[in-house]
Amino acid sequence: MGGSIIRAVDGITLTIERGEFVALLGQSGSGKSTLLNLLAGLDRPTSGSVLVDGRDLAKMSSEDLARYRRNDVGMVFQAFHLIPAMTITENVELPMRFAEVERSERAQRVRESLERVGLGHRLEHRPSELSGGEQQRVSLARALANRPSMLLADEPTGNLDSRTGEDILNLIRDVSLSLGMTVVMVTHERALAERFAQRLVFLGDGKLISSSDPGPPAGPGFGLPGAQEALA
Amino acid sequence: MKGYDLLDLAVRNLRQSKLRNGLTTIGISVGVASLVAMLSLGVGLQQLATRRLAGSGMFDTVFVTSKQDFRGFDREEDQKDQHPENAPVLDEPARDKMAHLQYVTEVEPEVRVMGEIVYNGQTHFGFVTGLPMSARENEAFDNLQGKFFSRSDAGEVILLNDFAKELDPKNPKALIGQQVTLRYGERQPLATDSDNVGRPTLSDGQNAGNSNPASDTYGFSVVRKTQPLKVVGIIEEEPYGGMRTVSRGRIFLPVDLTETLNMAQFTDMRSSLRGGGKNYMTLTVRVKNPAKVAQVQDAIKQMGFRTFSVLDATKSLRRFFTVLDLFLGIFGSLALAVATLAIINTLVMAVLERRREIGVMKAIGASDGDVKRLFFAEAGAMGFFGGVLGIALGFAIGKAINIGTGIYLRNHQLPAEPVWILPPWLIGAAIAFSIVVSLLAGLYPASRAARLDPVQTLKYE
Numbered sequence: 104m105g106g107s108i109i110r111a112v113d114g115i116t117l118t119i120e121r122g123e124f125v126a127l128l129g130q131s132g133s134g135k136s137t138l139l140n141l142l143a144g145l146d147r148p149t150s151g152s153v154l155v156d157g158r159d160l161a162k163m164s165s166e167d168l169a170r171y172r173r174n175d176v177g178m179v180f181q182a183f184h185l186i187p188a189m190t191i192t193e194n195v196e197l198p199m200r201f202a203e204v205e206r207s208e209r210a211q212r213v214r215e216s217l218e219r220v221g222l223g224h225r226l227e228h229r230p231s232e233l234s235g236g237e238q239q240r241v242s243l244a245r246a247l248a249n250r251p252s253m254l255l256a257d258e259p260t261g262n263l264d265s266r267t268g269e270d271i272l273n274l275i276r277d278v279s280l281s282l283g284m285t286v287v288m289v290t291h292e293r294a295l296a297e298r299f300a301q302r303l304v305f306l307g308d309g310k311l312i313s314s315s316d317p318g319p320p321a322g323p324g325f326g327l328p329g330a331q332e333a334l335a
Numbered sequence: 336m337k338g339y340d341l342l343d344l345a346v347r348n349l350r351q352s353k354l355r356n357g358l359t360t361i362g363i364s365v366g367v368a369s370l371v372a373m374l375s376l377g378v379g380l381q382q383l384a385t386r387r388l389a390g391s392g393m394f395d396t397v398f399v400t401s402k403q404d405f406r407g408f409d410r411e412e413d414q415k416d417q418h419p420e421n422a423p424v425l426d427e428p429a430r431d432k433m434a435h436l437q438y439v440t441e442v443e444p445e446v447r448v449m450g451e452i453v454y455n456g457q458t459h460f461g462f463v464t465g466l467p468m469s470a471r472e473n474e475a476f477d478n479l480q481g482k483f484f485s486r487s488d489a490g491e492v493i494l495l496n497d498f499a500k501e502l503d504p505k506n507p508k509a510l511i512g513q514q515v516t517l518r519y520g521e522r523q524p525l526a527t528d529s530d531n532v533g534r535p536t537l538s539d540g541q542n543a544g545n546s547n548p549a550s551d552t553y554g555f556s557v558v559r560k561t562q563p564l565k566v567v568g569i570i571e572e573e574p575y576g577g578m579r580t581v582s583r584g585r586i587f588l589p590v591d592l593t594e595t596l597n598m599a600q601f602t603d604m605r606s607s608l609r610g611g612g613k614n615y616m617t618l619t620v621r622v623k624n625p626a627k628v629a630q631v632q633d634a635i636k637q638m639g640f641r642t643f644s645v646l647d648a649t650k651s652l653r654r655f656f657t658v659l660d661l662f663l664g665i666f667g668s669l670a671l672a673v674a675t676l677a678i679i680n681t682l683v684m685a686v687l688e689r690r691r692e693i694g695v696m697k698a699i700g701a702s703d704g705d706v707k708r709l710f711f712a713e714a715g716a717m718g719f720f721g722g723v724l725g726i727a728l729g730f731a732i733g734k735a736i737n738i739g740t741g742i743y744l745r746n747h748q749l750p751a752e753p754v755w756i757l758p759p760w761l762i763g764a765a766i767a768f769s770i771v772v773s774l775l776a777g778l779y780p781a782s783r784a785a786r787l788d789p790v791q792t793l794k795y796e
Contacts, residue, residue: 145698145789166702173700184695184793188351200340201700245699 111137113309126300134309144168177246181258185230216244236267345712366671367725373667377660379756425615445617453516464584465593473574481511481568487591492564498585522599682780694792710781718773722766
């Protein structure tokens with residue numbers, strides 16, 4: 104191998120409990136997004152393992168990984184990544200198409216998800232007609248559509264003003280509490296992370312710097328051995 | 336992903352860039368249209384040729400000749416047979432035997448002799464042909480002026496229009512109902528040896544020829560005779576024309592009449608050389624059902640005769656049209672090949688443009704297979720719409736060809752006939768072909784889309 108290999112994530116061993124709200128912090132290039140993608144099954148480690156409920160993502164076929172992303176994971180992005188040509192309703196419905204949810208059930212679940220994020224109107228509008236905060240809510244509703252057990256958020260407040268960012272994080276916390284969902288959020292805003300996450304994980308140059316426990320346990324599922332991640 | 340979701344998303348994506356996908360679809364449709372127009376032209380021409388043959392009334396007919404006579408169409412078959420001299424001749428017993436074959440309705444000799452028609456003191460030369468009553472069904476009589484023969488031995492004559500014009504250049508139609516006189520050569524037994532006019536067996540003849548020159552007196556006299564005839568009709572074209580003998584018949588008599596008149600024929604000469612009696616040059620065997628032609632033909636071949644039917648003609652015709660269709664197909668496919676490149680181009684562009692979207696779909700649960708199938712569905716949908724549009728376009732082109740040739744034919748005083756025919760199977764086949772070609776074109780873009788790394792596509796803002 105050449106000398107220019109960059110280890111985006113290197114020798115990290117991290118265990119995340121079911122229902123936990125974890126914030127991954129670090130400078131850009133610290134490997135926090137890569138860690139999130141590994142958790143999401145979008146990327147594979149060159150070595151090591153990613154264990155979710157005892158299953159090793161590193162050893163799954165791409166078909167199984169797709170199924171895992173579809174059923175067990177919901178993702179929220181900094182840039183929202185809604186499909187511009189689709190209406191709000193259709194965007195939220197999209198993951199259910201991949202999951203082959205019956206059509207009769209979809210409308211019900213779309214409404215349910217949108218209500219959960221506080222969006223009950225402008226459902227036939229396109230994403231570009233909505234404000235950033237509203238778009239992130241739609242994105243969150245989409246992430247919830249297949250009722251996953253884990254929510255992965257990549258800088259969810261990065262494109263929002265601080266007020267709206269707080270609203271979104273409040274929403275994420277409420278949803279995770281009421282659904283017992285594990286949340287892993289990548290952010291570089293330490294203040295927000297301290298306010299909402301139960302645990303802060305600091306990364307630098309692909310390595311784990313520290314893992315703190317800033318607040319009291321907040322979720323009903325907290326403390327149960329569930330999702331864990333180990334990278335060697 | 337379920338089928339309807341796949342199609343829904345595919346069509347939705349196609350509508351996103353209406354212009355580009357529309358143009359590509361039109362490209363496909365032009366390809367399909369040219370293919371359809373070409374193949375339909377092939378089909379149309381083939382049907383036209385088949386119709387011509389069917390109209391000639393020969394689909395139920397087998398022509399029988401003796402292998403002693405002219406070489407047949409099938410050289411190889413002739414060569415493996417015995418020496419032509421030993422081949423059976425077409426004589427009365429053979430005719431009788433054929434008439435009793437299964438499915439045979441009629442066995443008529445072909446009578447074709449030189450004759451003259453005397454009208455208004457003028458003499459006009461022409462070939463006289465005997466026609467059976469069944470010839471009425473031939474398309475040559477579709478625009479018969481006047482009537483057909485009343486009986487098979489009636490003293491009546493039908494003239495070819497060209498010949499009638501020779502008789503009466505100003506008003507050939509006025510000939511109908513007129514009396515004319517036919518001058519012909521009658522075959523008569525030799526006055527000195529009337530006993531030999533009968534039909535000695537071939538072996539007798541040979542013996543006589545070889546061992547006893549004194550009795551080698553076979554022969555006949557040809558004596559000029561006249562027969563008054565009433566002109567009953569005039570036709571434009573010779574029935575069964577073209578497929579048969581070299582000379583064009585212009586004077587038509589009922590076949591039984593020609594036999595009663597005992598006209599001297601070309602073959603009489605040949606049979607007299609061999610010492611044989613009267614025999615036929617060609618027998619026309621009519622079969623009850625065109626489907627049985629091959630069977631009857633085989634039975635007659637078994638008897639040692641040479642046969643010819645339209646089946647033989649259509650065999651080579653079919654070969655010709657297979658080659659023609661192939662060439663028309665290749666020519667028509669060129670445009671479709673270009674359209675295929677357009678599909679690949681369009682879809683590769685779409686993959687590039689929708690990198691982000693593909694990444695998002697994968698992130699929220701689409702498998703590589705889902706992404707691949709989505710692009711396949713888009714290619715297939717373009718193929719389908721292009722195919723349907725292409726059929727419509729090809730139909731329009733074909734109509735234009737038909738109208739064009741129709742005008743051309745009418746300008747040349749010919750009846751307009753469709754040369755372009757779109758059979759239903761071609762509609763289905765063209766659409767299916769268009770979809771298959773589009774799917775093949777989608778192969779590369781689809782796998783390229785499926786291989787996209789979601790992490791890369793989602794990274795850049």
